[in-house]
Amino acid sequence: xxxxxxxxxxEASTHIITWEKDGKEMVYIPAGEFLMGSDEGRDNEKPAHMxxxxxxxxxxxxxxxxxxxxxxxxxxxxxPCYDVEWADLYEYNxxxxxxxxxxxxxxxxxxxxxxEDAQAxxxxxxxxxxxxxxWERAARGTDGRRWPxxxxxxxDRCNIRESNVNGTTPVGQYSPEGDxxxxxxxxxxxxxxxxxxxxxxxxxxxxDGRESRVANGWRVLRGGSWLNSLAQDLAHxxxxxxxxxxxxxxxxxxxxxSAEDVDETEGDEPGSSG
Numbered sequence: 001x002x003x004x005x006x007x008x009x010x011e012a013s014t015h016i017i018t019w020e021k022d023g024k025e026m027v028y029i030p031a032g033e034f035l036m037g038s039d040e041g042r043d044n045e046k047p048a049h050m051x052x053x054x055x056x057x058x059x060x061x062x063x064x065x066x067x068x069x070x071x072x073x074x075x076x077x078x079x080p081c082y083d084v085e086w087a088d089l090y091e092y093n094x095x096x097x098x099x100x101x102x103x104x105x106x107x108x109x110x111x112x113x114x115x116e117d118a119q120a121x122x123x124x125x126x127x128x129x130x131x132x133x134x135w136e137r138a139a140r141g142t143d144g145r146r147w148p149x150x151x152x153x154x155x156d157r158c159n160i161r162e163s164n165v166n167g168t169t170p171v172g173q174y175s176p177e178g179d180x181x182x183x184x185x186x187x188x189x190x191x192x193x194x195x196x197x198x199x200x201x202x203x204x205x206x207x208d209g210r211e212s213r214v215a216n217g218w219r220v221l222r223g224g225s226w227l228n229s230l231a232q233d234l235a236h237x238x239x240x241x242x243x244x245x246x247x248x249x250x251x252x253x254x255x256x257x258s259a260e261d262v263d264e265t266e267g268d269e270p271g272s273s274g
Contacts, residue, residue: 014183022125026057035144038238049203055259061171062109065101080112107170109191109252118194118253130256132197139187140237148180158189161229191252192221199242218242225250
């Protein structure tokens with residue numbers, strides 16, 4: 001797959017490609033070790049430990065409604081539309097007849113998507129879901145920061161309950177101030193994001209079965225959402241949630257791809273400075 005690349009200068013040199021299939025920008029994350037988890041968070045974030053990840057690319061922002069529509073139009077896949085009592089779906093259900101997302105939310109993250117739906121989109125796009133370790137590395141960089149922008153919370157850099165938005169927001173609304181060192185956006189707040197990983201205790205070990213795509217069990221959600229607050233201790237880079245439900249109005253996803261699987265026919269090599 002041919003992918004165009006560009007360089008951006010910020011807190012760290014940012015290498016971005018545009019993925020041909022779905023047109024999304026993807027940010028390069030170099031290989032190396034990083035601090036995963038926290039000794040100060042919830043029990044399921046403990047212990048803090050070093051984890052190595054190979055180089056990969058991750059979507060700069062979560063998949064939006066308009067991007068998901070291209071997928072369902074191309075494949076005939078069912079649109080997100082449900083009638084359940086346990087979730088407020090009025091503002092987020094798609095029109096099942098027109099197969100269109102809620103008006104005015106085209107650039108908001110798609111929600112009401114199950115793990116299998118996220119997997120289906122990723123397969124169509126020629127990508128995959130990020131592992132839990134890849135997601136956290138992309139969110140907090142290599143210095144163990146608590147939020148994508150640093151260790152001090154700033155309410156206007158993300159969409160959580162303290163931001164008083166009370167719903168999803170267009171992706172990138174908090175960029176670049178709320179971005180990670182490499183330029184990934186919306187990593188805390190807006191929507192929880194599906195990962196490929198089964199929910200299991202730390203330390204993280206990619207070879208212990210938690211990365212099986214066929215094993216039964218709840219998958220890990222990362223990032224917190226517009227419904228979560230600092231008081232819940234769920235709005236920071238190390239927060240993790242077991243997806244013990246099918247879908248919700250604050251759950252979406254973004255995709256990743258291993259760097260070794262990327263064919264760049266234009267631009268510089270990954271990691272080079274612009």
